[in-house]
Amino acid sequence: MGIRAFWIALLALTVIASCSVRQPEISARFYVFGTLVDVLVRDTDQATADAAFAEIQQQLQALHRDLHAWEPGPLTRLNQAFSLGRTVTLGGDIPILIEMSRWMEEMTEGRFNAAAGALVALWGFHTSEFPVSSPPPTEYDIRRILMMGPSTFDIHADGQTFSSGNPAVQLDFGGIAKGFAVDRIIALLESRGIDQCMVNAGGDLRAVGGSNRSPWRVGIRGPEGVQVGIELAGRGAVFTSGSSERYLEQEGQRFPHIIDPRTGQPVSGLVSVTVVSDEGWFADAAATALMVAGPDEWQQVAADLGLESVLVIEQDGNVIATQVMAPLLIAEQKVISAIRFVTLPAGRFSEG
Ligand code: ADP
Ligand code: MG
Numbered sequence: 001m002g003i004r005a006f007w008i009a010l011l012a013l014t015v016i017a018s019c020s021v022r023q024p025e026i027s028a029r030f031y032v033f034g035t036l037v038d039v040l041v042r043d044t045d046q047a048t049a050d051a052a053f054a055e056i057q058q059q060l061q062a063l064h065r066d067l068h069a070w071e072p073g074p075l076t077r078l079n080q081a082f083s084l085g086r087t088v089t090l091g092g093d094i095p096i097l098i099e100m101s102r103w104m105e106e107m108t109e110g111r112f113n114a115a116a117g118a119l120v121a122l123w124g125f126h127t128s129e130f131p132v133s134s135p136p137p138t139e140y141d142i143r144r145i146l147m148m149g150p151s152t153f154d155i156h157a158d159g160q161t162f163s164s165g166n167p168a169v170q171l172d173f174g175g176i177a178k179g180f181a182v183d184r185i186i187a188l189l190e191s192r193g194i195d196q197c198m199v200n201a202g203g204d205l206r207a208v209g210g211s212n213r214s215p216w217r218v219g220i221r222g223p224e225g226v227q228v229g230i231e232l233a234g235r236g237a238v239f240t241s242g243s244s245e246r247y248l249e250q251e252g253q254r255f256p257h258i259i260d261p262r263t264g265q266p267v268s269g270l271v272s273v274t275v276v277s278d279e280g281w282f283a284d285a286a287a288t289a290l291m292v293a294g295p296d297e298w299q300q301v302a303a304d305l306g307l308e309s310v311l312v313i314e315q316d317g318n319v320i321a322t323q324v325m326a327p328l329l330i331a332e333q334k335v336i337s338a339i340r341f342v343t344l345p346a347g348r349f350s351e352g
Contacts, residue, residue, distance in 0.1 A: 028053045032060040032181050033068065033174075034128050035202040039185060042196035042209070052192050056185050063181050066092050069117060069172045070126040079117065079171055082155075082164040089161050097173050097180060098162075102152040104176070104285045107305050107349060112289035113261035115150040117172030123266065124248055125257040126172075132248040136255060142264035150261075175258070179239055179284025182206045186280070206237040206280045217330065220274050222313055229330040230276065237280045241287035242272035258291045269294040269315055275302075276309035276328065303347040311339075 026049040030037040039056060041049050066074045074094060081088040101114035117126075122141055124132040148168030155164050173180070182199045186206050189197045196209030203221030210216040215233040221240040222228065230238055243256030248266070255266035273290040277283040286305050293301040295314055302310050302322075309328065311321040319339045321329070326341055 028056075030057060030060050032064050032201070033178055035178060035204075037181070037185070037202075038198075038200045039189075040198045040200070041189065041194050044194050044196075048192060048194065052189055052194060055188055059184055059188060060181060063093065063177070063184065066094060067097065067173050067177045067180075069174055070121070075171060075173070078162065079169075081162075082169045082171075083167045085163075085167060087161050087163040091160060093180070094171075095157065095160070095162075097176065098152060098155055098157070098171070100180070100281055100285070101171075101173070101176060102155075104282075104289060105152050108289040108293070108301055110151070110261055111292040111301060112175060112285050113151065114171055114173055114176065115152045115154065115169045116145075116259065116261040117170035118145045118150065118168055119259045119261065119264050120172050120174065120257070121170065122264075123255065123257070123259060125174075125246070125259075130246045130257075131254075133250070134248070136248060136250055146262075146264050175241070175288035176281050176285040178204055179206075179237065179280030179282065182237065182280035182284075204239045204280075204284065206235075206283075207232050208235045210234055220311065221272065222274070223271050226313060226317075226319065226335070227331060228311070228319070228335060230274075230328050231330055232276075232328070236276055236278060237283040238274060238276050239280065239283035239287045240272050240274040241284075241291045243267065243291065244271055256291075258288055260292050267291050267294060269296075270298070271313040271315060271317075273298065274311040275307060276325065277307060299342060299344050300348070303344040304349055306347055306350065308344070310344075 025040055025042050026046060027038060027040045068075060078088050104112040122137045124134045145168055148166060150166055150168040154166035154169050155162060178201050182201055185199045186208055198207040198216055199205055205218055207216040210232045212233045215231040218230050218238055220228045220230060223244050246257040248255040258267045260267055270291055273287045275283045275287045286307055290298040290301055298312060309322055309325040311325055313319050321339050321341055323341045323343050329336060
């Protein structure tokens with residue numbers, strides 16, 4: 001072989017090699033809990049991706065069926081048993097979600113409360129149709145539930161058998177299930193050796209395999225006009241909880257679908273909270289809890305939860321973010337310079 005033919009052959013080989021290493025992105029779209037979920041994988045062949053997508057489809061169907069708060073299924077059966085004082089034997093993912101929710105309830109001193117589903121239902125939020133236009137509940141109806149003080153700590157587990165000493169306990173995993181589902185998808189992809197992927201559930205997402213050289217770039221879900229992105233090198237979850245998308249509207253007044261379980265009233269004061277953390281379930285639930293904490297308490301509750309990266313948008317449009325978040329943010333300079341950066345106080349429950 002002449003020297004020229006050698007170089008051409010070598011060149012051809014290199015091109016083939018780099019093709020098999022650097023394959024294009026492959027994506028698929030799914031649906032769970034009223035949200036479209038986009039899954040994006042990099043550096044994987046089509047067959048591996050397709051097999052993973054088939055499994056994801058199955059898993060999401062199972063999660064949707066098992067964790068839905070009002071479509072008849074295991075969770076509605078469990079809630080019915082609680083209200084009748086009966087016991088139920090359960091497998092699947094509900095027990096672990098009860099555990100996670102209990103921990104969140106404890107760490108947020110009841111601001112996150114997955115047992116307060118009766119309040120969510122009372123406000124008409126067990127629906128897919130937004131905005132809700134039914135009248136707000138009466139103070140009397142709210143008080144009847146508050147008096148019973150539903151809590152995930154009222155749930156007793158005996159092996160796989162569950163019961164509640166409090167008939168007002170109604171589980172609603174709306175504040176945590178989306179994150180849990182995203183985690184499940186990531187785990188499934190990783191178990192198949194896919195180590196570069198992003199799962200985006202309507203702006204709430206988790207990514208794996210970004211690097212400093214090619215980080216994942218994602219937009220934060222926020223009110224119109226606030227355009228801020230985040231750069232994720234490595235892995236991380238970005239979840240936003242907000243008051244501007246799902247709400248009840250009455251006589252021009254808007255009541256968001258996040259309820260303060262201690263007052264029975266929808267939250268006010270913050271437009272949105274974005275949390276960056278390692279796991280989806282935690283970022284999801286934490287964002288919901290900080291919406292409840294509101295403008296005066298979110299920094300303390302974030303610290304109690306051990307969070308570092310949080311960005312909140314207040315009702316009047318002010319954007320506040322933790323200092324740790326600063327290097328992750330991408331936005332126009334005038335947007336960045338309008339952000340107030342804060343350092344969180346010490347957490348109250350840390351063991352250190
Ligand atoms: P979104 O992502 O739509 O902004 P969240 O993640 O904050 O919403 O979840 C809101 C849902 O969480 C509600 O629809 C309801 O099912 C549930 N929820 C509402 N208030 C609370 C609360 N204080 N603690 C736990 N779950 C809640
Ligand atoms: Mg949430």
